Amino acid sequence: MTTGASLVIEDLRVSVDDKPILKGVSFQVNPGEIHAIMGPNGAGKTTLGFALMGHPRYEITGGSVKLGDKDLLAMDVTERAKEGLFLAFQYPFEVSGVTVANFLRQAVSAVRGEEISVWDFQEMLAEKMKQLEMDPSFASRYLNEGFSGGEKKRNEMLQMVLLRPRIAILDETDSGLDIDALKVVARAVNSLRGPDFSAVIITHYHRILNHIKPDVVHVMMNGRIVKTDGPELAEEIEKRGYDWIKAEVGITDETADLQGVN
């Protein structure tokens, strides 16, 4: 992908097992922008990531999403990836029998639309792994099998920097990471930063935003974006929590009933 694209989400509604989770989400990410989506558990943040990527369990019941001038929701999962959308999974799946190197070479070839030689790929992989402070032996291990939580997140970032998406969604990539690993994640995102790359960083915590400065911060609650502001909003949430926002927008009911489905 050589040119950036905007992601325009309008009134997106998503149900899981017939239960409405997203109840009308709208926001726009322009090329080059980094957006953070913060919010308490059960707000629907992970649902947003999966729905945008096209997971079959997440049923779109209304609204529209455009990636550049294309209708994202009309594409299958593969097409979305080829159009430059990337989701860094919160809990990446383990695939025994498939090595990291083999998988990534096929993925990069698929997204670029041309077969990459083993030789060229090895060189590219080695460089990116060095950048992410990953041991070279990592490449020959089976995808996520037996990886620690931190290794899985690093592996997600490795995939991101190799695939060079136009829009990356990071679903709580920061959770459970120590400060060194967090810096590696930040370095990966910042290395792609530019007019061709946008990111949506889904997080509970302000911590990662100290290392990746967002342009826009959204707060999601109860399946909606309830507040949008500049980076100072994240700092305020760090200091004051979410209760003041709940009071401001008139949410009294915790979203506890949504736990476990997002």
Added chain:
Amino acid sequence: MPAATEPAFLAQRRQKAAELVAVLPLPSRKEEDWRRTSLEGLEVEAYKPAPARITLQGNVPEGVIFTDILTAAAQYPDLVSKYLGSLYDMAQNKLSAAQAAYLTGGVFLYVPRNVSVAEPLQVRYEAAEGEAHYLHTLVVAEANASVTLLERFEGTGDYLHVGVVEVIPMDGAKVRYGYLQNQSQDAWTFTARRTRTARDATVEWVGGEFGGGLVRSELFGELVGEGSSSTIKVVYGATGSQHMNIVASEVHEGCNTASDILGRGVLSGRAHTVFWGNGQINHGARNGSTFQRQQALILSKQARADSIPALIINESDVQQAGHASTVGKLDEEQLFYLMSRGLTRQQAVRMLVMAFLSPVLDQIPVEELRNEMIRLMGEKVVN
């Protein structure tokens, strides 16, 4: 068919077998390992015995005999008559008798003591509509000899294949027998493979089952000599309306013997497979070890895989004995993960199928055979 120069022992054997063909029935579903396999519609007489079309390939050192079995029977009657049918009883049913009565070809491989054949020897068989092929492969490896034989079976149309493979390793001999069964999807194919190991002998069965409308495939090891071992590795891919009945059995009679059975299959369409595993340690076979793992991956709703492991231990001094068996489906979450990185569903399925097979494929000792298995699995089952 009987050559003009056919030796007396073979003519007599045919005669005896022909009498059995007339009286013996087809394998019955009353037998445990035929219970899930229907031979309805099989008319043995409807297929005309046809001379085997065999291509042999490979350089052999001096003293090694590698030729078609009818020629071998004429040229080396003492050697062939000593071993032909020594491990496989022709009187089991109509098919085993017909195989002996109508023997249409096959291969004789004899390796003298202390001779190692470096390169794999290769054989290719072809069959066509309406034909019956009654084949026999006989491998005799004298003490401390070693050899690898690879056989490929192909064909088109509706035909009958009945094959017997006997592998006879003497003390310290090593025999590796690999095969690729890529018969027509309309063919009836029955193959019985037998070995009986002498002291410190090693036999490896390595097979790929991909073709055949109805497939019965037996891989039996009888571990007689002390310190001998036998392993079975089978990869199978079934699709359409194929039925495969694979029986892998290792019976330990000698001390310090080891066996291992590894079977992995992938099914699509309306295929039905039955994998019978048997690890048996008889009384007196001290310090034996037998292990079997059989796993099947199902890609469609209509396919069915039966996985039936058995372990029979009649000796208290056992080193290890165990089995593991699973039948599973592809994980949709894994597929989503792979597709989210730009792979098509088909690419993702293929990747997961190959990952599933890799523990067996990685152990296929001959690269050429491994590559053909990967190709056939991709072409026939994952498409």
